[in-house]
Amino acid sequence: MLTVGLQSGESIKWAEALQSEQILCQILWIAENTLNLQLLEKCVGLILAILESQQNVLDDLLPPMMKLGLASILINLLTFEISKLKNDRIPERYPILDLILRAIEGLSVIDEHSQEICSNKELFHLVCDLVKFPDKVEVGNCCVTAAVLIANILSDVADYWRLLGGLLDIFPFASDDLEARNAVWNVLARILVRIHETEMNSSSLCHFVSVLVRRIDLIEDELLNQQCVDSSPGSTTDARNTSVSFSFSYLGLLFTILRPPRDGKN
Template structure:
């Protein structure tokens, strides 16, 4: 799958003006869209395409009567209308060709393990085959035209101008009719994908929400067994819960059997894209503490959401440590974000913070050697650990003995340059661990180990301190920096200063020397480097 609001192909977007009738026909042929003789006659006469009054079904919506389209678009409006018309639901009275689409609707079922790369919301042309079929059935011209038209509309819906024009020309009514009448998972997926892209535009989201029948039908799609369809419905529900009318969407989801179904999907699927999208739905619920969470979160908690998230995290961590699969990284990140948000949610944080398995998995992820590809998940784990230590401060004493954990936390600072809150959380954890380090009681080898680590990361520490200072200056007027966050960084820097000062005081003592002469040179920090770092820390310690 490509990215969530991928635009139409370049061939559709190159034109800078509305083409004439000949250009329009050529344009449609180039894009694989059939032009029948009736349409050519309409275009030659400069008329807008409309259904035949005598033969067309009465429930099909008509295009607006105006011949002049007052919109700014690089696509001929008549072309968009023709695409919408090709999506009109099947009517058996209209002949064998349409009946072929009906047969496709009933037979086009995917295997359960069908997956689409990256979980994006851009269409993918379906081959018309089922992996379980020994002799794949060739799709009819009508089936191909429907799918191609739907995929083009899916792309066009990402553009606000095109999306508004589509809605003005009754695309929502056409899509609703397809959702109600079709049994094809491919048709359902395309319908939901188009609606999902339309919902990205606030004004159109309001129109979707105000259509009670459409909203109810969308929610009912959670009972589908097709992974791509479920991915699209989860994306659409998430958009609804993040929009201005989120309370309406929350109430549409609040029944126990709907929430139980969503939890069941997450618990039983192995599709990483579906895990990402469905957990993203839970995240949207938890993030809105004022309106959405009070409606849905109590039921989800009673149905076992915390245990489900922990099990999912354990599963993804197992996959990560045994065989790194980049396609699973977004799912891991989504799960961690949900766990982190739940760890600071009033009345429910204890379910996460008191879970030893969660603590262990967070530490394991922070300490993982190769962080670049999963840096977002590692940073989220550090934020989660900061939240846990706030609720369980005694845990810091035990963790302060884990030198590799402290080193790994410092390694995460470069990944937080654009995330002020995450950097503050990192300072908080580092401060809690260093505050329990008793430098005066350290063995000489242990003291050298700490100083070497700080010197090795001196450039990173200096850069991070400068970034923190700049963030404070830019955010001071908005009062976004709490004393606790400021104190965390100050405490951490003062602890580093204490360790460096103590090393300077005892470095020449005989007890500090190593017996292994071969390791002496590389085990002893350079005094000039230590002094440079000490000067930098003293400048930021007040």
């Protein structure tokens, strides 16, 4: 009934009935702790209805819910559902997984709160795992929502620095896995091109330079390693193209950042 009310023309009145911190706390507590699948589905559905409501409802209900830990609760629920998906394959849980993903995706596009979602590394790993799930027929809608969520995360410029740094830090752990290293090169190239196409203010520029400078030795070592791989007899065209793509993106970005300003402009 609450969900229907929030989706009706009387949504503001229904939101007023939910404004009490005690009521919101109870809703979130039930969502996080209930073992009843129907009750869990209704609670997450209510959260989603709030996130999809008109702006006045969001302004009234979302800030206190965020203070009560909405983002972490949703991510914890997602963690649990994906673990269930990997181990038990319970079809009755698939609609709940979809609702949780839709709620997180909805939160990821709300400016005031998107950073808490987009900067969460655990969430990024979870949705990537879901996208790589082999039996997509069972959870097709969930995978689509996960893909949209990944796109939202990658569209958040602030998250690029964390993602870029995290990817660079993978190289030492993938020294013996050529396929993994090539995959990392490929993703890095895409991210660097995306950053290059993004207008950056001075703060963002400092973040970007800081990420690269802190890992300059690692980058240099890996560039040299990749050159050796590309020149070896068994190297493939794909690996070489990936390396060249990243190298040009990387060098082009450094040139753009480090070249002196023209005409005396700052």
